[in-house]
Amino acid sequence: GAVVSQHPSRVICKSGTSVKIECRSLDFQATTMFWYRQFPKQSLMLMATSNEGSKATYEQGVEKDKFLINHASLTLSTLTVTSAHPEDSSFYICSARLDLYNEQFFGPGTRLTVL
Amino acid sequence: AQKVTQAQTEISVVEKEDVTLDCVYETRDTTYYLFWYKQPPSGELVFLIRRNSFDEQNEISGRYSWNFQKSTSSFNFTITASQVVDSAVYFCALSDLFSGAGSYQLTFGKGTKLSVIP
Numbered sequence: 274g275a276v277v278s279q280h281p282s283r284v285i286c287k288s289g290t291s292v293k294i295e296c297r298s299l300d301f302q303a304t305t306m307f308w309y310r311q312f313p314k315q316s317l318m319l320m321a322t323s324n325e326g327s328k329a330t331y332e333q334g335v336e337k338d339k340f341l342i343n344h345a346s347l348t349l350s351t352l353t354v355t356s357a358h359p360e361d362s363s364f365y366i367c368s369a370r371l372d373l374y375n376e377q378f379f380g381p382g383t384r385l386t387v388l
Numbered sequence: 389a390q391k392v393t394q395a396q397t398e399i400s401v402v403e404k405e406d407v408t409l410d411c412v413y414e415t416r417d418t419t420y421y422l423f424w425y426k427q428p429p430s431g432e433l434v435f436l437i438r439r440n441s442f443d444e445q446n447e448i449s450g451r452y453s454w455n456f457q458k459s460t461s462s463f464n465f466t467i468t469a470s471q472v473v474d475s476a477v478y479f480c481a482l483s484d485l486f487s488g489a490g491s492y493q494l495t496f497g498k499g500t501k502l503s504v505i506p
Contacts, residue, residue, distance in 0.1 A: 307493070316479065316498045317433075364431055368494075375421065375483075375492050379433040 275301050277369045279380035286357055287388055293353045294383045296367030302347035303369035307377060308340075311364040323350045357387040390415045392482050394497035401470050402505050409465045409500045411480030417441075422456065422463045423481040423494070433479070439463065470504045477501045 276299040286292050296306055304325045309317040321342050322330045329342035339361075341353040350369075354361050364384050368377040391414040401407045413422065424436040437447065439456050447454045451471075455464045467474055480497040 305492075314501075316496045317494075318496075319493060322493065366431075366433065370492065376435075376438060377492075377494060378435075379425075381430075381432040384431070 275369070275371050275376075275378040277367065277378045277380040279365075279367055279383050281383060282381060283384045283386075285386045285388065288358055289356055291353055291355045292357055292385060293351055294365055294367075294385075296350045296352070296369065296380050298348045298369040298378070301369070301371055303350075304347060304372065305370040306344060306350040307368045307370070308342060308350075308352050309366045309368070311366060311382075313364075317366060320352075354385065357385070359387045361385065362387045390417075390482050390484065390495040392480050392495055392497035394478075394480055394500050396500045397498070398501045398503070400503045400505060403472060404469050406466060406468045407470055407502065407504075409467075409478050409480075409502065411463045411465065411497060413461050413463065413480070413482045415482060415484060417484040419484070421483040421492075423483065424454065424463075424465050425479045425481065426476045427479060427499070428476040436465075436478075467502075470502075472504050472506050475502060475504045 278297045280295045306323040308320045310320050311317045319332050320335045323342045323344040325344045325347050331337045339355055344350040364382050366382045367380045370377050393412045420441045422439045426434040444456050451468045453466045477499045479499045481494045483492050483494045
């Protein structure tokens with residue numbers, strides 16, 4: 274089946290630093306990847322849609338200068354949380370869309386804690 | 389605008405009981421997909437089912453079954469003979485096929501936390 278990995282799975286950083294999260298589709302190419310954010314006991318909220326070779330499309334209320342997304346290849350998208358603050362602490366999940374089946378395959382998530 | 393409502397925030401059942409998780413959706417599209425995902429405590433989303441709007445047949449997979457009623461915009465999920473391993477948060481989601489961005493975005497419900505007590 275289609276597998277999506279995320280790295281790191283867990284990261285703790287100091288306030289003011291930047292953190293990069295990688296999302297890789299391991300056995301298929303994905304022109305579109307998605308980044309979600311999930312606060313404790315809440316649902317997944319779409320942050321942005323990442324398209325290979327073009328700029329990401331951000332959802333309303335998501336700061337594109339704070340959450341930098343790069344989709345440089347058909348198997349890799351990265352989310353960089355810049356100048357992280359404690360309120361950025363959350364569970365970040367990516368997904369990659371398998372075009373043939375119009376289905377999103379989810380990564381295992383990255384738990385970010387900003388001290 | 390699309391919306392998915394899971395009215396049950398938390399449900400507790402005793403092992404071997406049957407349980408139904410409700411999902412009601414809103415969309416202006418005539419063509420769409422509905423999904424159910426399971427999220428165990430580890431956090432990883434596990435895909436359970438996808439149903440397109442043209443297919444109203446109910447589906448059964450082992451102890452899991454799904455009831456799609458287009459007339460009431462509902463896509464309910466039933467677990468029969470529940471087990472402790474079923475304890476998780478379950479999300480219902482909706483995807484249109486013709487979003488403006490052409491990217492088939494998913495809209496998630498708020499999730500239902502199921503606890504199966506031994």
